[in-house]
Amino acid sequence: MISLIGQILCSALKNLFENQPDIFDFTSQTGQTEWNLPHHLANEIHKYIFWLDHDLDVTKRNLGNKRPDIIFHKRGTNALNFLVVEVKYRDRSVEEDIRKIKEDWMENELKYRFGASIKIVDKNEYKVILLDRKDDKWSNNQEIKFLPVSKLSNPIRNEIDQKVNKILSFTQSQDYVKEYERQIDQLVYELYELTDEEIKIVEEEIR
Numbered sequence: 001m002i003s004l005i006g007q008i009l010c011s012a013l014k015n016l017f018e019n020q021p022d023i024f025d026f027t028s029q030t031g032q033t034e035w036n037l038p039h040h041l042a043n044e045i046h047k048y049i050f051w052l053d054h055d056l057d058v059t060k061r062n063l064g065n066k067r068p069d070i071i072f073h074k075r076g077t078n079a080l081n082f083l084v085v086e087v088k089y090r091d092r093s094v095e096e097d098i099r100k101i102k103e104d105w106m107e108n109e110l111k112y113r114f115g116a117s118i119k120i121v122d123k124n125e126y127k128v129i130l131l132d133r134k135d136d137k138w139s140n141n142q143e144i145k146f147l148p149v150s151k152l153s154n155p156i157r158n159e160i161d162q163k164v165n166k167i168l169s170f171t172q173s174q175d176y177v178k179e180y181e182r183q184i185d186q187l188v189y190e191l192y193e194l195t196d197e198e199i200k201i202v203e204e205e206i207r
Helices: 002-019 036-046 095-106 155-169 174-191 196-206
Strands: 053-056 070-073 083-089 114-122 125-132 137-139
Touching: 002 036, 002 114, 002 125, 002 137, 002 196, 036 053, 036 070, 036 083, 083 095, 095 114, 095 125, 155 174, 174 196
Parallel strands: 083 114
Antiparallel strands: 053 070, 070 083, 114 125, 125 137
């Protein structure tokens, strides 16, 4: 699954720069902060991970007011903490972001399933490092398969939404949560038209 999420992130970045080719173009009186990029990027990622809520720069009071740049989750529960993303712009180091992702968002009670560090240098140069809870690691050093955004009318989207609602009704039972997560994974493979060979690779990552 980690490779599929990596492809989604790279596809979202590609879409961001194609849809907003002037995203780095500002007058001499205007400076862009790092907060601007996560805002636009989160909207592009959400087109792929549409079944979850996404929030930016939320404060976790029980974790010393630490703030992830982007999270994909369901509000009001930790049952579907799916992806946390930290974004850096240009020459800033990502080492601290990777540490925070692992220690603050994936290893404590939040237990995010995936964490991504994204360093954006310019429209044609960015680095994605993706982690999961098993310490597997993926980066965009390899060839990337571009994934088109699914159509809103696709019936698989409705099936995924139904599975999410099931998970939210079974938050007291981790067995039910894991089973419905597995079913959602299968629907996501179908939605993004993964080949049998690609599904085999993704399933091996999950194991």
